Amino acid sequence: MGSYDPKPEHRFTFGLWTVGNVGRDPFGVEVRAPLTPVEIVHLLAEVGAYGVNLHDNDLIPIDATPAERDRIVADFKRALDETGLVVPMATTNLFTDPAFKDGAFTANDPKVRAYALHKTLRAIDLGVELGAKVYVFWGGREGTETDSSKNAADALKRFREAINFLCEYVRDQGYDLKFALEAKPNEPRSNIYLPTTGAMLGFIETLDHPEMVGVNPEVAHEHMAGLNFMHAVAQAWDAGKLFHIDLNDQLFGRYDQDFRFGAEMIKQAFYLVKFLEDIGYDGSRHFDAHAYRTEGPEGVKDFARGCMRTYLILKEKAARFNQDAEIQALLQEIHADDGSFAWLAGGYDREKANRLKAETFDRAALGGRDLRYERLDQLTIELLLGAR
């Protein structure tokens, strides 16, 4: 058994808003005392995290004066220096303030859209100042309750114009920064535009600088839509767009739970970790989650340690899966290939098409093949449950 201690090479990060979550929900007030950003940095260092991510207003209150801003940033940088934590990702809060009640980049009011751009330009400057290389866009309120209020195609056009404008800004400034778009199907709006990672991937190709823009898939958001998260991540990876990832957990069909990574759907979490490790994903493993509302300061640390420990346990399980003789023998049998159709590889040509049309297939033999997926899945489950 390996060590489950987090190390910098694991790239474990948390948002200021995650361990800093005070436990407010739509039915109840906060249950935990707020921590300052500096206190959060020290807490994250204590539990062994590598980095800390932030929204502009997690660090700097929305109404801070320039002098207050500079003092807060200086204090924060000192905490980073003292602890060795880094800031790999930053983002903008475009959802808390009432100004954004109808969205930000897609709001109907042009002044709101301009304010959203203004706020994001400044927040990008802040993120770059702190060393961020990835900038996340979660359009929390980019959506509708009533579709009488705006044309969905206009909303996409507005969103595209905003992202194009911001890409040009990054280029103009010479910043080394990539964008990562984060999808969510609903909550806090009834419907949010571009509701899945797949939708984001399609949208990215319509931008002026698609090479600067990737995705930040979140476990919980894909689960809210009832989708297989690992499949979404695989599609993003295949497209060269897996710039960041938000790890947490969530049952299907629930509200936005943002639970500790691996708290609910262990098998899905296993396949995800196995995928990320097998492909050698080298970006941040960011935990976008928070402690149960029942927890105090110690419970928050239990939560944060639990996210990282579960990831590392599943990473070890993935290595064991890859080394397990019985599992690998089954996989070899499943993927067996007698080479009789090797000539089909390498793409289309007319001769191949004609040869293929002339082939005869023994459908009964194809359908009669025993695939042994039951045995394979049971072995996987036993490995996960510690019975092998």
Ligand code: GLT
């Ligand atoms: C908010 C949301 C997350 C986003 C964060 C970034 S904020 O907590 O639920 O999924 O990633 O804006």
Ligand code: MN
């Ligand atoms: Mn998220």
Ligand code: MN
């Ligand atoms: Mn979430």
